[in-house]
Amino acid sequence: MVETLVQNIVFGLLLGALYGLAAVGLSLVFGVTKFLNVAHGELLMLGGYASFWLFNLYRVDPFLSLPLAALALVVVGVVLYLLLFSRTVKMDEEQKVQTTMLIGFGVSVILQNLAQRLWTADDRSITTAYSRMSWTLFDIRFPIVRVVSMVVALVLVIALHQFLQRSYFGKAIRATVEDWEEATIIGIDTHRVYLVAFIIGAALAGMAGTLVSVGYSIVPSMGLEWTLVCLVVMTLGGLGSIIGTFVGGLILGVAQALTAFAVGGAYRQVVGLLLFLLVLAVRPQGLFGVKEG
Amino acid sequence: MLNVENINVGYKDLQVLWGVSFQVNQGELVALIGPNGAGKTTTLKAIMGLRRPWSGAIYFEGCNLCKAPAHKMAELGIAMVPEGGRVFTGLTVLENLELGAFPPHARKHMAQTLEEMYQLFPRLAERKFQRAGTLSGGERQMLAIARALMSRPKLLMLDEPSFGLAPLLVDRIFAKIQEINQAGMTILLVEQNVRAALELAHRSYVIQNGRIVGTGTSEELLSFEFVRSAYLG
Structure with missing residues (x-):
């Protein structure tokens, strides 16, 4: 009994790390540009398929294809930004959120149907030689691919955090988040900052997709569920805190696992939305967010 | 160095600046003074490219600023201290x-x-x-x-550096501004605190309701009713 409980928590943490990674991308994009890109889940799906086909057609190890998936999503990100999202940069914040939501919704419908056309509606997952291996510690199972995935997610999130805190361009991004007009005055091209943030968000989604396709499974219709997860995690962790958002992902993962354990798997999704409402009611700035004003 | 030529600037259908013209020469400390809402900040925003003039032109070292994107102004040599x-x-x-x-x-x-x-x-x-x-x-x-x-x-523009500061601090900040100018920096100072600004500036422009209504040295400007009431009162 106790072992099953602990096993569930472990699985929750392992999945939660991927929630965190995906949500950090969406949170960065929203924090910097105020674009609410509801096609974020579809970007993740594309990353998953990129690695899936690289593995099945060319035998590229999924962990080695991570940078390739990121690169593919950078290209997709640039196209989406220049073609669609850049048109909203001059709008005020509220109008921007609404318009980008509509754009994102349209993009998600297109990408989903395109993926279904090209790659069928079947569930896919990458099965490597080491996919079934796992470590066992005190009767608790740690599947290797999921543990490595969690480490990759953690490394990526810490790298992003360090980039924003320490690098010169990272500081320029933080300055733009705080006050775009002031940033423009000192010579920062804020449109370029927006583009870079959007690209990083897309690349993170793509890499999260790779990790999902190796530890779990992917399907063309997965995007909406992942976007919802990202929105919940983003709210949970609070805006403006990269590490906080990642921890929010872990919390959601564990909460889902515990719910599945206690009341049944059918309620996994419900707990996320309940947490979402609870946080909004009690602590709208999120668990680790800073209150505005 | 800076030539503002007959600019008309507004927000949507509200015109704020009406044919504003003035210039700042190399090494000068020029003040743009006027009451709240006269259009001082809008003038600076127009120079920085944050608010495009409807008509007129702004030249900086002979270069037409109206054609440059806002984030290029810093590279061209214009810095602004926001309010x-x-x-x-x-x-x-x-x-x-x-x-x-x-x-x-x-x-x-x-x-x-x-x-x-x-x-x-x-x-x-x-x-x-x-x-x-x-x-x-x-x-x-x-x-x-x-x-x-x-x-x-090459040009430093200050938007109301006295804003919200105690008189003693205002004196200290203005002493610094003078020091910076004496070291060779060209300065455009926008101020509501007329007394402090006139003490510092080589030349000043008075702006009221979006129009330049007077210009000259501090002594010359004291003949203006607005300036006198603000200066003496």
Whole structure:
């Protein structure tokens, strides 16, 4: 009994790390540009398929294809930004959120149907030689691919955090988040900052997709569920805190696992939305967010 | 150096500036004075490219600013200190200063300019690892000025540096502005605090209801009713 409980928590943490990674991308994009890109889940799906086909057609190890998936999503990100999202940069914040939501919704419908056309509606997952291996510690199972995935997610999130805190361009991004007009005055091209943030968000989604396709499974219709997860995690962790958002992902993962354990798997999704409402009611700035004003 | 020629500027259907013209020459300290809502900040925003004039032209060293994007102004050599010592409150003092050197030519000399700024404002050196949000009003104003100077500008524009500061602090900030000007910096000072501005400026322009209504040296301007009532009252 106790072992099953602990096993569930472990699985929750392992999945939660991927929630965190995906949500950090969406949170960065929203924090910097105020674009609410509801096609974020579809970007993740594309990353998953990129690695899936690289593995099945060319035998590229999924962990080695991570940078390739990121690169593919950078290209997709640039196209989406220049073609669609850049048109909203001059709008005020509220109008921007609404318009980008509509754009994102349209993009998600297109990408989903395109993926279904090209790659069928079947569930896919990458099965490597080491996919079934796992470590066992005190009767608790740690599947290797999921543990490595969690480490990759953690490394990526810490790298992003360090980039924003320490690098010169990272500081320029933080300055733009705080006050775009002031940033423009000192010579920062804020449109370029927006583009870079959007690209990083897309690349993170793509890499999260790779990790999902190796530890779990992917399907063309997965995007909406992942976007919802990202929105919940983003709210949970609070805006403006990269590490906080990642921890929010872990919390959601564990909460889902515990719910599945206690009341049944059918309620996994419900707990996320309940947490979402609870946080909004009690602590709208999120668990680790800073209150505005 | 800076030539503003007959600009009309507005927001949507509300015109704020009506045919405003003035110039600032190399090495001068010129003040643009006027009451609240006269269009002083809008004038600076127009020069910075943040608010495009409906008509008219702005030339900086012979270059038409109306054709340059707003983020290029710093590279061209124009720095602006926004009203109320607006700084990046979530970033440290040092990070604020580093970002001030964003234009490529300034970034090359960042370490050297930083030293100069710490000499000009020793208080900033003491506070360099503190978040700018924890600074007092006067310190923020100093940081805002230092951040603008980090870009090694040819023209420094200040928007109401006296805003919200106690009289003693105003004197101290204005003494610094004079010191910076005497070191060779061309300055355009926008002020509501007419007395303090006139004491400092070589020449001034009076702006009222979006129009330039007078110009001259401090003594000449004292003949204006608005200036006199503000100066004496």
